[in-house]
Amino acid sequence: MSGTNTGVPSMLATRLPTPIPVAEHAACPVTDLLRRVGDKWSVLVLTLLGQRPYRYNDLHRSIAGISQRMLTRTLRSLESDGLISRTVHPTVPPSVEYRLTPLGESLLEPLSALADWAVRHQPEIDRNRLS
Numbered sequence: 001m002s003g004t005n006t007g008v009p010s011m012l013a014t015r016l017p018t019p020i021p022v023a024e025h026a027a028c029p030v031t032d033l034l035r036r037v038g039d040k041w042s043v044l045v046l047t048l049l050g051q052r053p054y055r056y057n058d059l060h061r062s063i064a065g066i067s068q069r070m071l072t073r074t075l076r077s078l079e080s081d082g083l084i085s086r087t088v089h090p091t092v093p094p095s096v097e098y099r100l101t102p103l104g105e106s107l108l109e110p111l112s113a114l115a116d117w118a119v120r121h122q123p124e125i126d127r128n129r130l131s
Contacts, residue, residue, distance in 0.1 A: 036081060037107075039074070042077070043115075046078070046104060049104070054099075084099065084101060084104050
């Protein structure tokens with residue numbers, strides 16, 4: 001929220017140029033984050049890791065329908081964003097554990113707010129889609 005417009009969400013208080021340049025939209029940190037959390041698996045992986053650390057195989061078994069390749073790609077993307085950390089334990093065979101970083105933990109609250117909104121408004125969205 002803006003300091004002067006305390007009742008106005010920060011999204012609405014920000015003046016956008018019109019038309020919005022393509023490069024500006026592509027470089028927007030909000031657009032970038034929505035691309036990340038808008039993919040098929042990232043929010044689910046973040047949610048599970050928000051509950052506890054997971055070893056790779058435990059995480060894979062916990063998500064029905066995700067291929068090993070897609071889980072690996074999702075984990076690598078989340079790690080490159082600094083949202084999760086990967087620790088290799090020197091065992092035979094090596095075991096890999098994933099956990100949220102403090103940055104990843106800080107994302108759980110806004111994701112939860114978005115999830116709560118979606119659940120609360122799903123019946124209304126469904127009704128609108130039918131009309």
